[in-house]
Amino acid sequence: MKLIGTYFSPFSRRVAAALIALGIPYEHDDLNGYKDPERARQLNPVGKVPVLVLDSGEHLIDSAVILDYLDELVGTQRSLVPTAGEARRAMLQLAAISTTIYEQTTARDFEARRTQDCIQPNLIERYRLQTIGGLQALDAASSLQGLIRKAPLNLATISAVVAFEYAQMLHPDLDAAAIAPSLARVVLDLGNEPAFQQTRP
């Protein structure tokens, strides 16, 4: 199995963290879709990473689809998402909140890099409020009894740790730890976990 996608992409990083958490060995190809869009489009019609190349040669695209496949591969006893019901909905929604943080943090970074006259403050503010709302929602789910917790690793926790570290990296002024202190504690507890330690960009 080969994972294509730089760990600077939180979408790629959460797949890598899931592979490590599930004990699935993989090769890694560090493609950055922004730096080499042509190669990214050759691997994926919409030119994004991650792409997972199965041993059969099949190419899988989209991190949510890849993660759904990994759960099927390892079976219901070890899967990162419950198979049904309210538990499944809660887990997938927390993961979706994290991927929205990935998107809006990236969008905010692109906006902030424009020349001063071109920056749209209303967009920056929209992304900021969406990121804060997302971090608060993840924080509310972060506790020993919550879905975001030290162990066992699940999709909500993996996606949230990656979201937190990504927001910290690209958006330090936001002070993610002040907004989400319980999540910050989980991130700290898991800092040396191979799933995160080996995938840090």
Added chain:
Amino acid sequence: MKLIGTYFSPFSRRVAAALIALGIPYEHDDLNGYKDPERARQLNPVGKVPVLVLDSGEHLIDSAVILDYLDELVGTQRSLVPTAGEARRAMLQLAAISTTIYEQTTARDFEARRTQDCIQPNLIERYRLQTIGGLQALDAASSLQGLIRKAPLNLATISAVVAFEYAQMLHPDLDAAAIAPSLARVVLDLGNEPAFQQTRP
């Protein structure tokens, strides 16, 4: 059940189309998250539509999560996505290509509306190539034998019809029908289907 989200949002529209295709009655609240971001954030911590309010009062966010729930609700005989294997992967990947077209078409529209000096041509070109690649991939799956076909409706077809009409609406210069003639034929065949006819923005 109440679906919150304007049909101008392709993410909301694909959920509405799925509800109609599955014969699930729903109320509709036409919230536009860009026009009323405060209300959107009250309903969803990351301020996006769609939100599905269940009769129990539970709020479900994220179109992919909502669609996963609807499939569980109707059961495996009627679900819009196969439950496992290569068939499931293929269906989910085609749907993910469509949602990327939603995203990049929206991003391109926002970029194109900036004042002339602020438009970044490299971003416009990136979005254009991603949309073309996505439409070509959907087109290759559009035929009587493909996953994108007139009947029975499945998630790939619903998501693709919405992607095609959204790209046509926001991006007429792209000429989606010329890029994806087989998909255009499926869209034409399904034009009066209630799932699409009743949800057109």
